[in-house]
Amino acid sequence: MSVRLDETDRKILSQLQQDASQSLDEIARKVGSSKTPVWNRIRKLRDAGVIGAQTVILDPEALGFEACFFVLIRTAEHDAEWQKLFLDVLKKRPEVQEAHRLAGEIDYILKVRVKNARAYDAFYQAMISEVKVHNVTALLSMEEIKSTTALPV
């Protein structure tokens, strides 16, 4: 599954992660190449699935999303049917920004972004009414120290 990249590929990916609105010429200049080869490489990386969606990062605070919770979930039920139901609930809820299945004592972790604590409670109530979970611990973020989607390519 892992793809072979050379130094130029890595520089291109780094530039795109920093600012995907840059022109090809600008990227080419920064990576020490020129338009056509850079364009061909980007195309190849896109086709290989290395480069995915192009998006904009919105400021949560500016939009009134002032609460962020990390939710630790333990469950008793581990059968396939329960899991499918649980995953569907997570996927359809837009306030769930991340969901991971874990190794160890805690079964799942979620990152939930909401406008305020009341909105979190509404999410929580909705979730536990749809699926049975054994134990839920919510960690409230006081301050987002760092947040990046960039991978250190």
Add this chain to the structure above:
Amino acid sequence: MSVRLDETDRKILSQLQQDASQSLDEIARKVGSSKTPVWNRIRKLRDAGVIGAQTVILDPEALGFEACFFVLIRTAEHDAEWQKLFLDVLKKRPEVQEAHRLAGEIDYILKVRVKNARAYDAFYQAMISEVKVHNVTALLSMEEIKSTTALPV
């Protein structure tokens, strides 16, 4: 800090989050407006800081980042100097994708993306050699069920 948006603004933001490479004409068509007003709104939202960076999402697996940890940190030290040092360490480490200061028993949570468990250990050793932390628990992700940067505007 929170900005007032109308329905059209919200639709534009939603489209940009889904695919920032769309042309103005396409976005305008989808939100039921036309080129110039959409462009003016985007400009305004950018200036207001609502729209931040434009970026591409890379596939971690395709690039060999096969391990993801959530790290729960407790600390004894809470003075300003220690905190500044700790924050500097987090900010300069590219494998730290997220870092939040928390309310409650656990003081910090990190999301750390690395190539493998060995790379996580290298990060862990480097971190504890630079700052004193009281207790560290690492939760290993087995499966990324959901991952989005989109806010439900």
Add this chain to the structure above:
DNA sequence: GCTGAAACGGCTTGGTT
């Protein structure tokens, strides 16, 4: 505040070395 047009710049392609 929207429309339409016009100028500008960047993307994309194909031919050439």
Add this chain to the structure above:
DNA sequence: AACCAAGCCGTTTCAGC
């Protein structure tokens, strides 16, 4: 595989409504 040039498409600006 990289360079060059041309056509096309999208962005950006501006005048008119």
